[in-house]
Amino acid sequence: xxxxxxxxxxxxxxxxxxxxxxxxxxxxxxxxxxxxxxxxxxxxxxxxxxxxxxxxxxxxxxxxxxxxxxxxxxxxxxxxxxxxxxxxxxxxxxxxxxxxxxxxxxxxxxxxxxxxxxxxxxxxxxxxxxxxxxxxxxxxxxxxxxxxxxxxxxxxxxxxxxxxxxxxxxxxxxxxxxxxxxxxxxxxxxxxxxxxxxxxxxxxxxxxxxxxxxxxxxxxxxxxxxxxxxxxxxxxxxxxxxxxxxxxxxxxxxxxxxxxxxxxxxxxxxxxxxxxxxxxxxxxxxxxxxxxxxxxxxxxxxxxxxxxxxxxxxxxxxxxxxxxxxxxxxxxxxxxxxx
Amino acid sequence: xxxxxxxxxxxxxxxxxxxxxxxxxxxxxxxxxxxxxxxxxxxxxxxxxxxxxxxxxxxxxxxxxxxxxxxxxxxxxxxxxxxxxxxxxxxxxxxxxxxxxxxxxxxxxxxxxxxxxxxxxxxxxxxxxxxxxxxxxxxxxxxxxxxxxxxxxxxxxxxxxxxxxxxxxxxxxxxxxxxxxxxxxxxxxxxxxxxxxxxxxxxxxxxxxxxxxxxxxxxxxxxxxxxxxxxxxxxxxxxxxxxxxxxxxxxxxxxxxxxxxxxxxxxxxxxxxxxxxxxxxxxxxxxxxxxxxxxxxxxxxxxxxxxxxxxxxxxxxxxxxxxxxxxxxxxxxxxxxxx
DNA sequence: CTGTTAGCGCTTTCAT
DNA sequence: ATGAAAGCGCTAACAG
Numbered sequence: 001x002x003x004x005x006x007x008x009x010x011x012x013x014x015x016x017x018x019x020x021x022x023x024x025x026x027x028x029x030x031x032x033x034x035x036x037x038x039x040x041x042x043x044x045x046x047x048x049x050x051x052x053x054x055x056x057x058x059x060x061x062x063x064x065x066x067x068x069x070x071x072x073x074x075x076x077x078x079x080x081x082x083x084x085x086x087x088x089x090x091x092x093x094x095x096x097x098x099x100x101x102x103x104x105x106x107x108x109x110x111x112x113x114x115x116x117x118x119x120x121x122x123x124x125x126x127x128x129x130x131x132x133x134x135x136x137x138x139x140x141x142x143x144x145x146x147x148x149x150x151x152x153x154x155x156x157x158x159x160x161x162x163x164x165x166x167x168x169x170x171x172x173x174x175x176x177x178x179x180x181x182x183x184x185x186x187x188x189x190x191x192x193x194x195x196x197x198x199x200x201x202x203x204x205x206x207x208x209x210x211x212x213x214x215x216x217x218x219x220x221x222x223x224x225x226x227x228x229x230x231x232x233x234x235x236x237x238x239x240x241x242x243x244x245x246x247x248x249x250x251x252x253x254x255x256x257x258x259x260x261x262x263x264x265x266x267x268x269x270x271x272x273x274x275x276x277x278x279x280x281x282x283x284x285x286x287x288x289x290x291x292x293x294x295x296x297x298x299x300x301x302x303x304x305x306x307x308x309x310x311x312x313x314x315x316x317x318x319x320x321x322x323x324x325x326x327x328x329x330x331x332x333x334x335x336x337x338x339x
Numbered sequence: 340x341x342x343x344x345x346x347x348x349x350x351x352x353x354x355x356x357x358x359x360x361x362x363x364x365x366x367x368x369x370x371x372x373x374x375x376x377x378x379x380x381x382x383x384x385x386x387x388x389x390x391x392x393x394x395x396x397x398x399x400x401x402x403x404x405x406x407x408x409x410x411x412x413x414x415x416x417x418x419x420x421x422x423x424x425x426x427x428x429x430x431x432x433x434x435x436x437x438x439x440x441x442x443x444x445x446x447x448x449x450x451x452x453x454x455x456x457x458x459x460x461x462x463x464x465x466x467x468x469x470x471x472x473x474x475x476x477x478x479x480x481x482x483x484x485x486x487x488x489x490x491x492x493x494x495x496x497x498x499x500x501x502x503x504x505x506x507x508x509x510x511x512x513x514x515x516x517x518x519x520x521x522x523x524x525x526x527x528x529x530x531x532x533x534x535x536x537x538x539x540x541x542x543x544x545x546x547x548x549x550x551x552x553x554x555x556x557x558x559x560x561x562x563x564x565x566x567x568x569x570x571x572x573x574x575x576x577x578x579x580x581x582x583x584x585x586x587x588x589x590x591x592x593x594x595x596x597x598x599x600x601x602x603x604x605x606x607x608x609x610x611x612x613x614x615x616x617x618x619x620x621x622x623x624x625x626x627x628x629x630x631x632x633x634x635x636x637x638x639x640x641x642x643x644x645x646x647x648x649x650x651x652x653x654x655x656x657x658x659x660x661x662x663x664x665x666x667x668x669x670x671x672x673x674x675x676x677x678x
Numbered sequence: 679c680t681g682t683t684a685g686c687g688c689t690t691t692c693a694t
Numbered sequence: 695a696t697g698a699a700a701g702c703g704c705t706a707a708c709a710g
Contacts, residue, residue: 001703001704002703010680010681011680011681011682012681012682012703012704012705013680013681013682013705013706014679014680014681016704016705017679017680019704020705023679023680024679024680025679025680026679026680029679029680043445043448043449044449044703044704045390045449045451045702045703045704046446046449046450046451047386047389047390047395047450047451047702047703047704048390048686048702048703048704048705049703049704049705050386050686050704051384051386051387051390051686051687051688051702051703051704051705052685052686052703052704052705052706053686053704053705053706054686056386058429058450061430065415066405066411066414066415066418067408067411067412067414067415069406069408069411072405072406072408072411072414073406075405075406075411075430076404076405076406076432079405079430079431079432080432080434083431083432083439083443088429088431088446088447088450089429089430090397090427090428090429090430091400091414091418091428091429091430092418092422092427093415093418093419093422095419100422104422106382107385107427108427109382110382110383110384110385111385111386111397111427112384112385112386222616222620251620255620277561278617278620281561281590281594281617281620281621282620282621282622283621283622340687340688341687349696349697350696350697350698351687351688351689351697351698352689352690352696352697352698353695353696353697355688355689356695356696358688359689362695362696363695363696364695364696365695365696368695368696383687383688384686384687384688386686386687386688387686387687387688387689387702388687388688388689389688389702390686390687390688390689390702390703390704391687391688391689391690391701391702392688392689392690392702393702
């Protein structure tokens, strides 16, 4: 920048004003300075600017596993929205490990991100209550905030998971299923808990006691679903339908059925969750609860920028709607079943 | 940091020395300072440090589409390796748009990343020759460097795509196919060109003229594959086998076959590329060329850090091997076919 | 409309 | 073994 100033015969401040396009600069000097900038191919250092202004134009995104299609869709949404708004994003993968999550959070703070997005955090309430207060802006995806303290700089964007669970189970109940299992995913997943609540609520409403044996946690992956399904099927052969934490788990169930000679949906109906692209592709295609992953990503950036731009913080608690999608793995009519 | 120094009754430098654990500090002051740091919960500002040292401990990762399983696998590899090495990564998605790619590259430079990784860049040679020389460190994935200039700060990590193409086509030839199509993906994909070369070479070796009509570019996605397949099938019903740019495209072909009543592999054999998790899950499972995506990600970080740590740059050109995986979409024996 | 001064939080260099 | 001074590249606040 000093070079530019010297070459253009003006002060540093004038260059700064031109670069930031603010303050009063005569049109001609401005033009001249711009020419010199062009000529010298000058680019201001974001990090020096960050140090001076305390704003880095960067945000941190923390996800359990980028390779999971759900998170990669969210990531894409976040990245695109951030790009549009002129922000850069630090991506951190926690590999589902809470300690690593704490560590990366620290590293993001060290890098002075303007705010961050915690997607499906695996942290406990207690850990969150320790970490969140010291941030100037954060938004959580798929996680409710502790009700007690209310932070103006922490927002949430989530899906009504309980409702998703209820809709899925009601669908299965409607078609005569009584013994319905639930593969509940990661044990410290907030969404998992919500869906479990929905599952239980709906069963109870139908006068069915939700047997705790019918609920099994698992890794939120295809192999996790496969392993859990084998276990569930062996222990409870009377089960005729399974609701799954997510579509990956549901695909694992499909594989288990395939291997053990069970026909889907005739012997076992399967319902997934999320509607990742894979859901429509597998055989049979999955009945599932569609979560607008990409929108989740774009919305969360909006929410974060709102907090950043409001003078004294302006956090929101956005709840997006899911949409139940009926496909062959748990169809609407049971012609085949009845035939 | 000033607070720490004051509280501990030492100078800034001593604190700095303790933080960085270098220079001579007596064990007792060191301990004392550490206690104060703990007490005050002090964390050094990465960005101030970056300004002072000209090293930010960050790298940039540029991919065409994080949501594509291939890239999300690479991203996970990069992220994990970077985490291990104490680096943070800026993720940039270009949505397959070269202009956006140029823009994000600029923004990464502005943020003074220590180096960056360009994955499957869609830039032209000319654009690369303009962008790369001004970097202090960069590694490209899936792209050869222009042969003329040799840069010591730019490395590559890639797969022998030509070989992949050859192996795939040879497999098809071995089982009697003569009319083999190729859905070649994005037109400015270096990998696509490599695979095309392999496809052509192997056909020629078998005395078959590679008809240019049999090669069709397409979006590297499921729907891209679907659309291209419909077109190819309509125009050239004589084709009995298709090699695809990647597994997503291959899945699109599967869908097209399904819809038009073609049986795979009996009416049309399909070979994909990459072996993303999806490949083994679809029906029929895909014969494909396995690319070690995750390793690609970890290796590229190693290569980048090598450049960064060598005094005068030390770039490598790493070629990883792919592995041909035979599954039902293009099986080894054609029992069904012959029966 | 333009320039000067000071300082963001840290490290480097040189003294002591 | 420790500290003082200067500076990384930029901007905020004030002068002129």
